[in-house]
Amino acid sequence: MEGLKKYLRCYRSYFKTNLLVYAEYKADFIAINVASALILLMGVVSLEIIFAQVDMIAGWNKYQVFWMLGYFYLIRALYNTFFINTLNLGYWIRLGSLDTYITRPLGTFFQLLSTGRYNTELPLDEFLIGLGLMIAAERHIAIISGFPDVLYLMLALIFCTIIYSCLMFLLSAASFWMIKSNALHELVGSIERLIEYPLNIYNLTIKIILTTILPFGFISFYPSQYFFSFEDHKAFIIGIPFVALILIVLSRLIWKKGLQTYQSPGA
């Protein structure tokens, strides 16, 4: 209990410091938020443009795709609020600043979560647009029919955020072995594009890869299937918590192994 209090206190003061760094550049703050909202809206406009041409893609109608996109934005918003600082890992390793964090009397992973200014950029736009999309879609297809559905949604959001965060963390952790992997951001971007649309559009090979080796399908596609075609995807939906659990264990393992192999690039 004492330990938890200490960590909460530390997180608060870290957050304050980050906020100060962030407030230094006001024009930047506005520009970043406008840009990120524009990019999200472009995702919506793209879908509108596509669905002006066709009624269905791969068996999904417009509102189903909207719902899934909103759900994905929401997960990314949760990730951006709590876990995004882990993206700094590669940077720390390259510059050798990880040394400082390892030697401090605080959990190194905790410091990774709390240091860096990313988490102060509250992703309000992602929360709002994500929720807005889901509500707009809900009004057309009415999929949430009672308390059990809401409960499922809450649980799914938690597990899927864990899955997304773990996958992103594992990608950053690659820098323990491959110094200067700053193409990471490009990889993240391409993966996000990969799951913006229902996996039905891909061929079987890609679907299998996105379910097993790179389980990105569990972030938004399979959870959404609970509402759209439950019977066909029962096994996958039940599998969501297990995938989350496996990824947590794997992330812990990789983190431990990474810290062991870590050698400072010099003072």
Next chain:
Amino acid sequence: MMTMKRYLAFSKTRIRLELFYKFNFLSSLFAALVIFFVEYFLWNAIYSGSGEDELANLTFYSVFSYILFGHILRKLLGDGVDERIGESFRDGSIVMDKVKPVLLPFRYLFDDLGRGLLQAAVISIPLVAVFMFKDGDAVSLNQVLLFTVMAILAYLIFFILNFILGLTSFWTGSIIGIYMLKMACMSILSGLYIPLEFYPEWLLKLCYVFPFRAIYYLPVSAMMKSYSLTEGLWLILQQSAWVIFLLFLCMLLQQAAFKRLTVQGG
């Protein structure tokens, strides 16, 4: 001739640097190919879902060419030099570039050109191979020629635009916001994800006001449609107008910007 050699050294160094970090180079290539396949499968699903041969007067094959050659152009353009200029302004290392006996814009131009040409050439290998095996009308030599000329002009527009944006960071102090805003505009107004033929009227009008259409849509559409000679010349003229306009803006801004430059320490 000597000066040219001096600048080419920047390109060579950059190419060597890119190739040195192999993992980095390959993963960025891989990321681009993933996006290519996403777009391919998406449009495949759209066309098979609609059950029609043509949407917005474009066949699936046209859109396929648009995506494919678009990805080669994307690699040539890269992310732009604005971030680098902004960062070297922030940490003061820009002063080291200023004291070198080279012109600052050309130093950045040749450095980035080395990266762009290398990446575009490498990604062309798998993409052109895919294109060869796909059934459809063959592309004519004229199309390739027009695409090449327009791609060079597009690169110039994009470079000057980024240089201007890099200079604006002398006033704002930080570049990340400007960079993200540019990327957002690029993804909306250039036809990066969807050919402009599909755009609704209001959005299309907006595209004409910004240079992004001339950076991406115009050159890539040369591979999708077969423009006549006059049409091609007209498009090149449009691009040239953007080059001249932005160049003018850039020169005005550069003088003002470097007057503001103060480097602490160093």
